[in-house]
Amino acid sequence: MKRNSNVVTLGGKPLTLLGKIIKTGSHAKNFIAIGIDMNPVKLSDYQGKVRVISSVTSVDTDICAQQTRRFNLEATKLNNVQIITISCDLPTALKRFCAAEGIDKVITVSDHRETDFGIKYGFLIEELRQLARGVIIIDQYDMVRYVEIVKEIGDQPDYDKALAYAKKLTS
Numbered sequence: 001m002k003r004n005s006n007v008v009t010l011g012g013k014p015l016t017l018l019g020k021i022i023k024t025g026s027h028a029k030n031f032i033a034i035g036i037d038m039n040p041v042k043l044s045d046y047q048g049k050v051r052v053i054s055s056v057t058s059v060d061t062d063i064c065a066q067q068t069r070r071f072n073l074e075a076t077k078l079n080n081v082q083i084i085t086i087s088c089d090l091p092t093a094l095k096r097f098c099a100a101e102g103i104d105k106v107i108t109v110s111d112h113r114e115t116d117f118g119i120k121y122g123f124l125i126e127e128l129r130q131l132a133r134g135v136i137i138i139d140q141y142d143m144v145r146y147v148e149i150v151k152e153i154g155d156q157p158d159y160d161k162a163l164a165y166a167k168k169l170t171s
Contacts, residue, residue: 008125008132010153017132017149021122024147028138031117033086033109036095041109043138046082050169052162053136054085054106055123057153059097067133067156068103074163075105080140080170088112088130123149135162139169 007014022029028043028051035041043051054071056064064087071083083106087094091110098108111117111131118124123132135157137146146165150157 008149008151008153010128012152015128015153016126017122018124018126019119019122021149022120022136022144022147024144026144028142028144029120031111031120032114033111033117034091034113035107035109036091036098038091041084041107043084046084046107047142048140050078050081050140050166051138052078052081052083052166053117053121053138054083054157055117055121055131055134055136056085056087057125057128057130057133058087058089059085059094059108060089063154063156064133065097065101068097068106068108069101070159072101072103072105074159078163078166078170081166082107084109086111086117086131088115088118133157137162137166137169145169 030044032040032042068085075083085106085108094108115124134149139145
């Protein structure tokens with residue numbers, strides 16, 4: 001598998017991303033993940049909508065839980081936008097988290113089985129077999145319009161910038 005020249009860090013320690021990081025202006029690659037109901041979920045299931053993909057390392061960490069809660073809250077303010085939170089957590093762990101936290105506006109999916117998203121989008125961390133933190137925005141025509149990979153896994157993404165971009169695509 002191709003190692004990416006970009007790295008992210010965890011506590012300042014460099015980690016390697018596998019695959020090729022998707023670029024702004026490229027065509028979105030369809031991927032298959034597993035929903036909390038154990039059924040396959042494809043990016044193409046939400047074709048025709050703006051899609052915000054919120055990639056988190058694990059919802060069992062405070063930072064990732066915050067990110068998921070923030071996007072769930074913001075989802076109510078966005079028209080014709082589907083927010084998808086993705087991690088390598090097991091679907092059962094995601095289901096438990098969503099129920100405990102009241103996560104009901106975003107689609108939460110697991111990339112644990114095939115790491116299809118992680119490899120196709122360049123977000124898979126080799127050393128951890130988890131996803132890097134970041135945000136990708138795909139327009140209704142399947143073009144990638146925004147990509148942010150957070151360099152230090154313990155930091156939050158730029159919510160304001162990502163949400164402003166998503167709103168701009170729907171106006």
